[in-house]
Amino acid sequence: MATAKWNGAVIAESDDTVVVEGNHYFPRDAVWSKYLTSSETTSHCPWKGDASYHTLVVNGETNEDAAWFYPTPKEKAAEIKDRIAFWKGVEVTT
Structure with a gap:
């Protein structure tokens, strides 16, 4: 289970993340x-x-621009479609 937290709150939680370049991409839902x-x-x-x-x-x-996503990723990155990743102090633990 991967969990994303920032400022005392759980932002995202899932056992279905995709890791690309060291970043966990969480399903949008x-x-x-x-x-x-x-x-x-x-x-x-x-x-x-x-x-x-x-x-x-x-x-x-x-936290400005702390989450990002690719609305229409290129074919090589199709696995991150409809997924969101975090940075800028958002702590992701597994």
Whole structure:
């Protein structure tokens, strides 16, 4: 079971994560959407495609662009479609 925590709250929990480049990608339905807000930030990975971001808002604190996902990943990264990963201080344990 992988768990993502930030600011005292469990953000995501699943026994079905996909690990790519050391990051656990959680199924979208395993992430508490109440902690996610949309972000305009995007980035590009040559082999995964274009990433979009969410900002976390937990217990009155904000963590800008701490979650990312690939809405339409490239074929080589198809396994991370509909999955979300975390960084910027989000602790992921297994």
